[in-house]
Amino acid sequence: MKRDFLGRTLAVIRDLSIEEQLFLYRKTRELKQKWYNNEDVSEFKIKKRNVGIYIVFVEPSTRTRESFINAAKFHSGENVKVNVFDSEHSSFNKQESYVDTFCMLTGYSDYSIFVVRTKLEGVCRLLERKVGEYAIRNGLEVPSFINAGDGKHEHPTQELLDEYTFLEKNNFDNSFIHIALVGDLLHGRTVHSKVDGLRIFKNVRVDLIAPREIAMPDHYVEKMVRNGFEVRTFESIEQYLKQPDVAKIWYFTRLQLERMGEDILEKEHILREAVTFKREFLDRLPEGVKFYHPLPRHKLYPTIPTFLDPLPLNGWEEQARNGYWVRIVLLSMFGGALEAPFDTTKREPSYEEDFIVPAPITHGEKGVQKDGKRGIKPIENGTVIDHVAKGKTPEEIYSTIVKIRKILHLYDVDSADGIFRSSDGSYKGYISLPNRYLTKGEIKKLAAISPNTTVNIIKDSRVVEKYRIKLPPTIYGFKELRCKNENCITNPVHGEDVKPSFVRNEKGLFVCEYCDTPHTFEEIWSI
Numbered sequence: 001m002k003r004d005f006l007g008r009t010l011a012v013i014r015d016l017s018i019e020e021q022l023f024l025y026r027k028t029r030e031l032k033q034k035w036y037n038n039e040d041v042s043e044f045k046i047k048k049r050n051v052g053i054y055i056v057f058v059e060p061s062t063r064t065r066e067s068f069i070n071a072a073k074f075h076s077g078e079n080v081k082v083n084v085f086d087s088e089h090s091s092f093n094k095q096e097s098y099v100d101t102f103c104m105l106t107g108y109s110d111y112s113i114f115v116v117r118t119k120l121e122g123v124c125r126l127l128e129r130k131v132g133e134y135a136i137r138n139g140l141e142v143p144s145f146i147n148a149g150d151g152k153h154e155h156p157t158q159e160l161l162d163e164y165t166f167l168e169k170n171n172f173d174n175s176f177i178h179i180a181l182v183g184d185l186l187h188g189r190t191v192h193s194k195v196d197g198l199r200i201f202k203n204v205r206v207d208l209i210a211p212r213e214i215a216m217p218d219h220y221v222e223k224m225v226r227n228g229f230e231v232r233t234f235e236s237i238e239q240y241l242k243q244p245d246v247a248k249i250w251y252f253t254r255l256q257l258e259r260m261g262e263d264i265l266e267k268e269h270i271l272r273e274a275v276t277f278k279r280e281f282l283d284r285l286p287e288g289v290k291f292y293h294p295l296p297r298h299k300l301y302p303t304i305p306t307f308l309d310p311l312p313l314n315g316w317e318e319q320a321r322n323g324y325w326v327r328i329v330l331l332s333m334f335g336g337a338l339e340a341p342f343d344t345t346k347r348e349p350s351y352e353e354d355f356i357v358p359a360p361i362t363h364g365e366k367g368v369q370k371d372g373k374r375g376i377k378p379i380e381n382g383t384v385i386d387h388v389a390k391g392k393t394p395e396e397i398y399s400t401i402v403k404i405r406k407i408l409h410l411y412d413v414d415s416a417d418g419i420f421r422s423s424d425g426s427y428k429g430y431i432s433l434p435n436r437y438l439t440k441g442e443i444k445k446l447a448a449i450s451p452n453t454t455v456n457i458i459k460d461s462r463v464v465e466k467y468r469i470k471l472p473p474t475i476y477g478f479k480e481l482r483c484k485n486e487n488c489i490t491n492p493v494h495g496e497d498v499k500p501s502f503v504r505n506e507k508g509l510f511v512c513e514y515c516d517t518p519h520t521f522e523e524i525w526s527i
């Protein structure tokens, strides 16, 4: 049974199970207590030989970068080197890719932990995969990657320190939390991480306070609901305080103007007004309320104004200091100093699902059962792909036929295709391939291009095999796939040569495995 966390990557908060997150919070509490009681804390120090901790920030930061540098220095010594990577003067400026850069760095220590902040989204997931492969083929230990914030995607270590701070406020009782998230919920990656991070509490109530222009994206709200959270939405603090059920934990974020388009920026003043706390709101707050903020706050327009600093509701100063402790413990775990009292084997999701289902063959079923006048002749041997895009318009059906032919390389073969009207009045397409048998691999590909079609394998004018193909649980490996998020590391404009991959969620949407952007089936194809 595995008990360590070596080689683990924290790209999104879900990369640590709830049990693992709670373990980290318990250990952080222990470390803080021991430190302030002047007790021995050597059990938290990394003892593994020749470990390199690399701090790689390609986007500005004060708290995350400096608290990680200090947390890494807690571990530094004979065994552990701390390296602050100078990205401005690195070969990134000579167009070196992320993957090449991190492969190089991996070779300079026996074991490496990388703390990485980027504007692009999904970088740590890419590095986990590609640099992991590099390490294995070179006989090196697989390194760890820690996402220190990637674009507007996630900020999992901020999430760890936030949740730790909420637990501290709750005397480490994780049975219930009622929290208000206030501010720029559209661009704030720290609030996006809350969708999963708050699952450490058994009962969760979330109040979302933001004008529509900077509201939490629907897919995150839907995920909160699927996680069992009770969710309410409000457009301003003013509106929120007009109702009686006000949360005792408020989590503010700043307006991320640097990520906003011109259309939103025009309304900047109105948006700020809606999510900035005012003096006259003070006496409408419940007893014992605490305010938190991932910081930085804007020096001219802070959503938590400075007149609140000396008040007991100030929770953000302790919260920021907790970043140091939580990050020490995370490095202790990923550096092998702390082992869990439970199995830490990472459970990869299973995508086993029958999406190619054998269908009954009607006795006497012939090659192609089309109307002889409008259709094609029955084939004696080969494959007929039928029911293509059934129910869609003829234009959509034709475009699906083109997509199938293009991706399965079915242009230079003897073939025919067409669009028919079914007995129920709807349209459907077919492709007939004389003397060409689709392989199982091709049928799997077909499921990813055109689900709900039927494949007939014909021999001696008889249908000998028939399959109904459904939407597969994952789609990957096609050069024609695109994530619609321009900031995603898979987007070709970033030149990292990484093919997107998508996982189908409970709503039938395809979620990018790198940046978590959901897509409809049609949206993932760029043909």
Ligand code: CP
Pocket: 060, 061, 062, 063, 064, 065, 149, 155, 158, 294, 295, 296
């Ligand atoms: N909270 C946070 O990520 O702050 P920095 O951008 O200063 O690291």
